[in-house]
Amino acid sequence: MNSLSRMLEVLNLFKPEQPVIDIEVICSQLGYTSASAYRYVKELSNAGLLVRLPRGYALGPRIIELDRHMTQFDPLLAASRDIVGDLIAQTHLELLISELYDSTVINILQRSGADEQALNFGRGRPMDLFRSATAKVILAYLLPRQLKRLFDNAAPGDLERIGLTWKDFSKAMLRIRKDGYCISEGELDPGKSGIAAPIFDEKGRILGSITLAGNSERFNAFNREFLSTLMIDAARKITSRIAG
Template sequence: MTGFSSEAAAARGASSLEKMLGLLDLFTTRAPAWSTEELIRVSGTSRSTCYRYIKALQAAGLVTPVAGGAWMLGPRIIELDRTMRLCDPVTAGGTPPMRRLAAETGHSGLLCLLFSGTVMCVGDAPAQGAPEGIFARGQRRPLFTGAASKVILAHLPPHQLRAIHARHRGTIAAAGLGADWESFRHALRQIREAGHCVTQSEFQPGVVGIAAPLFNAEGGVLGSLGLAAVAEGVPPAARAGLARQVMQAAKEACDRIADQEQLAALPARAVG
């Protein structure tokens, strides 16, 4: 999993709060349960300090005990997820157009959000017979691969793009986005001018991605809305028409996001 980890926090002398919250990053689908001893070891803290962390997380409902003296994520996270589904401006504003787009095209709809240097899926509408492994809610992907990510990357402010390029030159070149700053700028400008991005087989062989950006009322990029389709069902001649449908759905989502004045969505500040 990308993002904050308790090991990284310990290595850089993070605060106690960061270390405690960093424990939550350990719980993944591959490692859903952790014993107290494992948490003590990975946290890099004393036994008494880690016990306090676990007790505080349990009291908040963020972790819960299971058999064998282990811990798993707690029910409070389910409650928070429901709140986000109903109240997050991107999720609330983008989900209806995304689902309608999926129904109209017969392909899987995706709604994504820029999150901590990665792109997270916050909504999905899988098509019947969609391949296993299609991007799904709660999953993260890199910022440089796939239509849903690249179309967000292309609309980040120049100062963020310069910082990203300075840190990720090799990854950017490997993703086909340019071997130097000028070619990187050119590749992103082409995406911006098109208003959408189309990719094929960048995560899964034979899967086409088409995505358009989502903005807040001030024009800051928030995420993307798009489709994932089996390439055999989307010949090159049909992709321009699908791209227009995706851009129209994204425009509707942006209008809905802007209408939520009391829940103004802000673009991510720390990226890459």
């Protein structure tokens, strides 16, 4: 790990149960020397990514600035704004736009439908690649070597929903690619179901997914072919716009 990666690793220490960190936390949890920890927090603070508080360091205002910029100008969001509105108007289901980040999926957009109770995994909430249609439709389009590595490192509980053997796991991924979409029920939120389709970048690499989700009773009232066609078409339009 190079010096830049080590410095950025400091940002991964922030969690709901740990909103403020100090030099001692950095050294104990990352194994850095005090000199390195002080150097990294100084650089991150100068960049606005950290802010000094009496009890240590919190995330800085530059992150809010970047979040605003992403909300307004992110190419994926810009390519999907009108499509998002049309899908919600047609179905009244909740909609998510999600992106792949390392081995995690992050929801970068959440728009409410008719359900009063929103999804637990909304904007900014990470989810693993083995749960939900949102994540599994991305998982299915990773390169074979990536899939094998994820399979080998997965916990048995993660694989139960897909396939405990590499053969069964591979078949499940192939089925999603053949269908062009993925449906899940209750994998993240009890009583909620969702359908997702993949979004690709200009080189045909998996970039993220678009998802419609909602109360299972409402969701299951829709014809599955109608929903799948709706989502596949929407994802293809977004992909085409991103490719330019």
